[in-house]
Amino acid sequence: MLDKTDVEKIAWLARLSVSEEDIPNYCRDLSNILGLVEQMDKVDTGQVSPLAHPLELGARLRPDVVTETNQRDHFQDIAPAVESGHYLVPKVIE
Amino acid sequence: MYNKTLAELSQALQQRDTSSEELTGMYLQRCRQFMDKLNCFVTLTEEHAMAQARAADKKIQAGKAGPLTGIPMVHKDIFCTNGIKTSCGSRMLDNFIAPYDATVVRQLDDAGMVMLGKTNMDEFAMGSSNETSYYGPVLNPWDPDRVPGGSSGGSAAVVAARLTPMATGTDTGGSIRQPASLCGITGLKPTYGRVSRYGMIAFASSLDQGGPMTRTAEDAALVLNAMAGFDEHDSTSANEPVEDYTSQLENPLEGLKIGLPVEYFDERLNPDISRIIHDGIAELKKLGASIHEINLPSSKLSIPVYYVVAPAECSSNLARYDGVRFGYRCDDPRDLNDLYCRSRGEGFGREVKRRVLIGTYVLSAGYYDAYYLKAQKIRRLIRNEFQQALKEVDVIIGPTAPGTAFKLNELIDDPINMYLSDIYTVSINLAGLPAISVPAGMLNGLPVGMQIIGDYFSEARLLNVAHRFQQATDWHQHQPAEYK
Numbered sequence: 019m020l021d022k023t024d025v026e027k028i029a030w031l032a033r034l035s036v037s038e039e040d041i042p043n044y045c046r047d048l049s050n051i052l053g054l055v056e057q058m059d060k061v062d063t064g065q066v067s068p069l070a071h072p073l074e075l076g077a078r079l080r081p082d083v084v085t086e087t088n089q090r091d092h093f094q095d096i097a098p099a100v101e102s103g104h105y106l107v108p109k110v111i112e
Numbered sequence: 113m114y115n116k117t118l119a120e121l122s123q124a125l126q127q128r129d130t131s132s133e134e135l136t137g138m139y140l141q142r143c144r145q146f147m148d149k150l151n152c153f154v155t156l157t158e159e160h161a162m163a164q165a166r167a168a169d170k171k172i173q174a175g176k177a178g179p180l181t182g183i184p185m186v187h188k189d190i191f192c193t194n195g196i197k198t199s200c201g202s203r204m205l206d207n208f209i210a211p212y213d214a215t216v217v218r219q220l221d222d223a224g225m226v227m228l229g230k231t232n233m234d235e236f237a238m239g240s241s242n243e244t245s246y247y248g249p250v251l252n253p254w255d256p257d258r259v260p261g262g263s264s265g266g267s268a269a270v271v272a273a274r275l276t277p278m279a280t281g282t283d284t285g286g287s288i289r290q291p292a293s294l295c296g297i298t299g300l301k302p303t304y305g306r307v308s309r310y311g312m313i314a315f316a317s318s319l320d321q322g323g324p325m326t327r328t329a330e331d332a333a334l335v336l337n338a339m340a341g342f343d344e345h346d347s348t349s350a351n352e353p354v355e356d357y358t359s360q361l362e363n364p365l366e367g368l369k370i371g372l373p374v375e376y377f378d379e380r381l382n383p384d385i386s387r388i389i390h391d392g393i394a395e396l397k398k399l400g401a402s403i404h405e406i407n408l409p410s411s412k413l414s415i416p417v418y419y420v421v422a423p424a425e426c427s428s429n430l431a432r433y434d435g436v437r438f439g440y441r442c443d444d445p446r447d448l449n450d451l452y453c454r455s456r457g458e459g460f461g462r463e464v465k466r467r468v469l470i471g472t473y474v475l476s477a478g479y480y481d482a483y484y485l486k487a488q489k490i491r492r493l494i495r496n497e498f499q500q501a502l503k504e505v506d507v508i509i510g511p512t513a514p515g516t517a518f519k520l521n522e523l524i525d526d527p528i529n530m531y532l533s534d535i536y537t538v539s540i541n542l543a544g545l546p547a548i549s550v551p552a553g554m555l556n557g558l559p560v561g562m563q564i565i566g567d568y569f570s571e572a573r574l575l576n577v578a579h580r581f582q583q584a585t586d587w588h589q590h591q592p593a594e595y596k
Binding site: 025032033034036047048052058059067080110 | 207208211271304347348413417420430434436437439441447451452453454458460462466470473474476483485486488489491492495543544
């Protein structure tokens, strides 16, 4: 069972603001989902290796050459705030 | 004309019985007529469509047309379209004009298809009812009090309502097949890696796969011919040869071995759905197929495994939405963390937040082995059982969904029961296999889909079985009365 402190901690790790009145709902929903997930404990997987990719293909390599052109202005057209090619965020260093 | 299949429209265009401009105008007219009623579109791209149609007509006149040239279609709003809003059903991307085309968009453009618009969907493809969209729920054309399924609900609804002959969808845990079942259309999820994920907004990268949603298996084969293939821009794209998916459609089914998983037909399955699926299997038996009981014991754990793997990958993929480079940014952030937390808190809806939180929890220090690693191990067991079964049978058949379309608001506050609507579909994503849902019956006026699952890269075989089934039955021709 997850409590308020757990949800606040997870929300902080996820950098996600959660309103005070929603916290009880998240406590309930997340606990229910984890309850569902706990059915996995019944299976012995001692001899089984994890499967990350359904076809088990390894990462494909390519020659180390530049293939992308510079499209900074194009990509920054859709940014919330930019100045002289930089993305603007609130001040982080005093 | 709007009642014709994609294959019939293709023939009409080749024979100059109609033009792409005429077809496009006619379908746009239907889209405008019904879009508010169904809430099926996020964006209608009328000018873009008419320009594409005129270009297609020039190609046809010059004798340079392919089978898809000039045919109208729609994209799920998860595929990036250069210069056109790509919302993914989220407030987070409500202001997002994609700066490039997804590979699938480029492929269908190159094939000469005409995009009419972008369809509504569950937010970031997380949902089974289309109710998690920032733009509100899509309604089911068969009954406006019911959901179309999800997450490709808008795409399923527009094909069912004959507003377009074809739509793209994506399937992470059933999001092509389940809405296809609930709306009475044909939906194909190809093998993982068969269709490029480049420019298809990521939810769970080891599960996501795009595919066609159409009226018939023949139409799906025609579209898959253009969508399938290796893409160097997608690091998990399969470098396997692409067949002509129409070439095996007419093959006889004599000798086809069908596996029926006992776990799919146990006492939990609604008896009416069970009867419809068994009737469908009987049709295939008449065509020469044989039936074999198989076992997939780990499949009962597919929902628990999926709700670890998918949220874990989602929490990682959605970390990019931080209010800095694109998408929603909150007003007047106090500091950088406030900017991150509130942009994400205000930009994401409830279901997306639930999954980001679950994913963050199962990946956090101290819990990784118990949840994520454990899930990946059971994922291997699930895949091994499918592989074993597919050595003995050619295809596996079962229901697509546990019921027909449910009522709006029936499950939206009950995430666990909502998740269970994907009980017959998620294991296929975990294994990475291809599967198709075809209309197989009606129950109380609502369509029921049958799911056909095949071995890796056996799409041509699945389409063959589905096509022969559709030649022997007419369930795929049933259509909602209001849209006739």
